[in-house]
Amino acid sequence: MSGQKPNVLVLPGYQNSGAGHWQTRWEALDPSFVRVRMSDWDHPSRDAWCRTLDAAVAAADSPVVFAAHSLGCLTVVFWATRYASAAQLAKVAGALLVAVPDPSGPRFPQDASGFAPVPLVRLPFASIVVASSDDPYGGVPFSQMCANAWGSRWIDIGPRGHINADSGLGDWDEGRRWLTSPGERR
Numbered sequence: 746m747s748g749q750k751p752n753v754l755v756l757p758g759y760q761n762s763g764a765g766h767w768q769t770r771w772e773a774l775d776p777s778f779v780r781v782r783m784s785d786w787d788h789p790s791r792d793a794w795c796r797t798l799d800a801a802v803a804a805a806d807s808p809v810v811f812a813a814h815s816l817g818c819l820t821v822v823f824w825a826t827r828y829a830s831a832a833q834l835a836k837v838a839g840a841l842l843v844a845v846p847d848p849s850g851p852r853f854p855q856d857a858s859g860f861a862p863v864p865l866v867r868l869p870f871a872s873i874v875v876a877s878s879d880d881p882y883g884g885v886p887f888s889q890m891c892a893n894a895w896g897s898r899w900i901d902i903g904p905r906g907h908i909n910a911d912s913g914l915g916d917w918d919e920g921r922r923w924l925t926s927p928g929e930r931r
Contacts, residue, residue: 763910
């Protein structure tokens with residue numbers, strides 16, 4: 746990648762991220778953070794979400810980094826492994842994948858379609874998977890399995906629920922530091 750500052754593509758999960766969510770707060774703090782606007786936040790379709798992400802990456806005029814939460818994480822992984830061209834992948838500097846949900850879990854949204862089975866192949870860019878020890882949508886074993894398969898660094902932040910607005914993270918400075926330094930691929 747060139748020395749350009751990357752654009753951060755913010756990928757919320759099911760039902761979008763509200764005012765108190767760390768993703769929304771990051772956007773308010775830095776204009777280089779741009780939310781990828783999905784056509785239907787309440788009835789996610791893998792194909793529609795991945796095509797929307799593909800258009801956002803195509804429109805970026807500098808390298809991109811993904812700040813993904815929940816279903817946004819699965820969107821990044823499906824896009825990278827099944828939708829993206831080599832030219833599109835070359836634009837990606839890294840990804841922060843927070844609170845990866847398990848599509849086979851009992852709390853996975855019934856309205857979401859096409860997100861299973863999760864691709865368990867190495868991602869073509871550096872990434873970090875951040876997990877909570879008490880996430881009701883994806884447990885530690887699932888997130889560790891994903892991180893290992895994707896070649897991602899894995900971080901457990903302890904009992905923080907679904908790592909959303911209810912987790913009390915505020916501006917989540919630690920997450921922003923991880924985002925700016927996804928590290929080397931494993």
